[in-house]
Amino acid sequence: MNDLVERLQELLPTLFEQTGITLWLVAVSLLFGGIGGLLVGTALYVTRRGGVLAQPVAFWVLNALVNTIRPIPFIIFIVALQPVARAVLGTGLGTNVIIFSISIAATFGIARIVEQNLISVDPGVVEAARAMGASPWRIIRTVILPEAFGPLILGYTFATVALIDMSSVASIIGGEGLGAYALDYGYRRFDPVVTWSALAIIIVVTQLVQGLGNWLARRILRH
Amino acid sequence: MPHISITDVTKSYPPRRRGGATVVAVDGVSLDVERGDVFGVIGYSGAGKSTLVRLINGLEPVTQGSIQVDGVDVTSLSGARLREVRQGIGMIFQRFNLLRSRTIRANVAYPLEVVGMPRDQRRARVDELLRFVGLEDKADAYPEQLSGGQQQRVGIARALAAEPAILLADEATSALDPETTDEVLDLLARVNRELGVTIVVITHEMDVIARIATKVAVMEQGRVVESGATYDVFTRPQTDTARRFVRTVVRALPDGDALVALRQQHDGRLFTISFTDEGASEARVFGALARAGVDFHLVHGGVDDIQGRVYGLLTIAVRGDDAAIRDAVASIGSGVTITEVTA
Ligand SMILES: Nc1ncnc2c1ncn2[C@@H]1O[C@H](COP(=O)(O)OP(=O)(O)OP(=O)(O)O)[C@@H](O)[C@H]1O
Ligand SMILES: [Mg+2]
Numbered sequence: 001m002n003d004l005v006e007r008l009q010e011l012l013p014t015l016f017e018q019t020g021i022t023l024w025l026v027a028v029s030l031l032f033g034g035i036g037g038l039l040v041g042t043a044l045y046v047t048r049r050g051g052v053l054a055q056p057v058a059f060w061v062l063n064a065l066v067n068t069i070r071p072i073p074f075i076i077f078i079v080a081l082q083p084v085a086r087a088v089l090g091t092g093l094g095t096n097v098i099i100f101s102i103s104i105a106a107t108f109g110i111a112r113i114v115e116q117n118l119i120s121v122d123p124g125v126v127e128a129a130r131a132m133g134a135s136p137w138r139i140i141r142t143v144i145l146p147e148a149f150g151p152l153i154l155g156y157t158f159a160t161v162a163l164i165d166m167s168s169v170a171s172i173i174g175g176e177g178l179g180a181y182a183l184d185y186g187y188r189r190f191d192p193v194v195t196w197s198a199l200a201i202i203i204v205v206t207q208l209v210q211g212l213g214n215w216l217a218r219r220i221l222r223h
Numbered sequence: 224m225p226h227i228s229i230t231d232v233t234k235s236y237p238p239r240r241r242g243g244a245t246v247v248a249v250d251g252v253s254l255d256v257e258r259g260d261v262f263g264v265i266g267y268s269g270a271g272k273s274t275l276v277r278l279i280n281g282l283e284p285v286t287q288g289s290i291q292v293d294g295v296d297v298t299s300l301s302g303a304r305l306r307e308v309r310q311g312i313g314m315i316f317q318r319f320n321l322l323r324s325r326t327i328r329a330n331v332a333y334p335l336e337v338v339g340m341p342r343d344q345r346r347a348r349v350d351e352l353l354r355f356v357g358l359e360d361k362a363d364a365y366p367e368q369l370s371g372g373q374q375q376r377v378g379i380a381r382a383l384a385a386e387p388a389i390l391l392a393d394e395a396t397s398a399l400d401p402e403t404t405d406e407v408l409d410l411l412a413r414v415n416r417e418l419g420v421t422i423v424v425i426t427h428e429m430d431v432i433a434r435i436a437t438k439v440a441v442m443e444q445g446r447v448v449e450s451g452a453t454y455d456v457f458t459r460p461q462t463d464t465a466r467r468f469v470r471t472v473v474r475a476l477p478d479g480d481a482l483v484a485l486r487q488q489h490d491g492r493l494f495t496i497s498f499t500d501e502g503a504s505e506a507r508v509f510g511a512l513a514r515a516g517v518d519f520h521l522v523h524g525g526v527d528d529i530q531g532r533v534y535g536l537l538t539i540a541v542r543g544d545d546a547a548i549r550d551a552v553a554s555i556g557s558g559v560t561i562t563e564v565t566a
Pocket of ligand 2: 273274393394
């Protein structure tokens with residue numbers, strides 16, 4: 001027992017550091033992927049048939065793109081994207097490549113979540129805004145997005161948890177973070193204390209993210 | 224010049240599925256709405272009423288025909304020019320369509336933001352509008368905290384914010400209980416009277432027409448089958464559809480089982496008397512019958528208020544000899560139609 005405590009104390013600085021890396025990785029990817037997903041998801045919603053900027057061709061292209069990229073398992077996606085990362089970032093390895101890959105994968109994953117949340121907006125309020133003479137762009141900005149804000153927060157919470165999951169495969173391209181630490185040190189060096197410690201932190205972080213998301217959404221939805 | 228002039232307008236929707244049939248929602252409709260009218264459009268579900276109003280403010284493009292609003296052909300407009308026309312036409316909806324993400328105040332301010340009114344002026348205007356609809360104490364509430372009737376009053380305030388000359392109301396009271404319906408109809412009548420706004424009211428309830436519409440068009444399968452001054456359509460409906468709608472408000476002539484029951488309960492001959500306010504009053508009709516010495520009593524019907532005017536449709540059972548009855552009927556005079564119920 002004393003051994004375990006001692007061991008944990010020894011691991012603590014590294015765990016702390018790796019947690020920081022994971023949070024940074026997820027936060028930056030969420031920023032890029034979140035914005036990208038918002039743009040693509042909103043574009044999907046407004047260009048669909050009956051949308052405020054209905055554009056069947058644009059919708060078809062976007063829809064096909066999302067459908068193609070989204071089902072690719074992330075671990076394969078990362079490897080496949082390596083040449084692109086090399087061209088853009090000058091390297092195919094490391095934490096920045098992970099951020100790059102997660103951001104792109106998240107853009108398409110989040111796009112669907114955004115689209116689905118926007119579809120749930122009452123078409124009546126969009127019609128009302130059109131009847132008042134609002135432009136499509138104004139309707140997107142002042143009606144569609146604000147009306148979907150609560151569900152969007154829940155969607156982004158869900159996406160954040162998925163991003164934490166994605167970040168754990170970082171080790172295959174030399175990235176860092178809790179997942180990589182658990183795999184490289186816990187799994188490959190048969191150190192279950194590392195694995196379980198990393199796991200415990202991931203669970204705590206996930207719970208915190210979900211709790212924060214639920215709380216925010218409740219406030220916005222005035223439940 | 225009519226305020227809204229609809230000429231030979233057709234709207235058809237392409238088939239939903241390949242090989243399906245084209246839906247002709249509005250089929251060759253022509254209508255003129257004069258400035259200051261409260262123009263009712265009534266019809267059963269699917270008649271094309273909503274489609275027709277949505278063509279007026281260009282929410283849908285027409286397939287054929289033209290619509291002039293204030294002399295401007297809206298069917299030829301698009302983009303910014305069309306949006307400008309819409310800013311001058313208010314619209315209210317069956318389900319109110321208030322923004323849940325905004326307070327009542329911010330909902331009413333929305334069209335003012337659209338027309339680019341500065342913030343400080345917006346506030347004063349919103350206060351004024353909320354006072355007009357009697358909801359100044361709800362300014363900071365959210366839509367779901369209000370009753371249906373209150374939400375519709377907010378809808379009306381919002382529709383009036385940018386001072387439109389026209390208000391389109393699509394089933395504005397259909398989601399409300401009778402009492403709240405009255406409240407909203409009163410408000411619409413006030414909007415028309417005090418602000419001079421031309422109103423187009425879409426409904427499937429003849430009662431709504433009787434209460435506020437000065438003119439009415441009856442729609443069926445995309446066509447206007449009958450139109451005219453509300454009182455005339457009520458007192459002299461020309462089509463079966465119009466008659467059926469009239470019957471929902473005016474206590475109908477007895478027929479079928481009701482008539483059989485009446486015949487069993489009353490001996491003597493049955494007559495129906497219909498009178499308008501241009502002719503005799505109920506009292507004069509009964510007075511004339513009494514003076515002629517015929518024995519009669521009222522067995523069915525009543526007197527209704529259409530647009531503040533009287534319309535009676537009564538069935539009486541009369542006993543007496545034929546000559547006396549003929550004299551009595553003749554002595555009542557004009558404005559009254561008496562027909563014997565023979566069926
Ligand atoms: N966007 C659309 N696409 C295809 N068909 C449509 C569309 N909108 C309306 N229709 C059809 O046009 C016809 C008229 O519909 P509309 O909504 O105008 O009727 P309504 O008189 O308003 O009926 P209700 O009282 O039910 O509101 C219906 O047959 C309807 O199915
Ligand atoms: Mg309708």
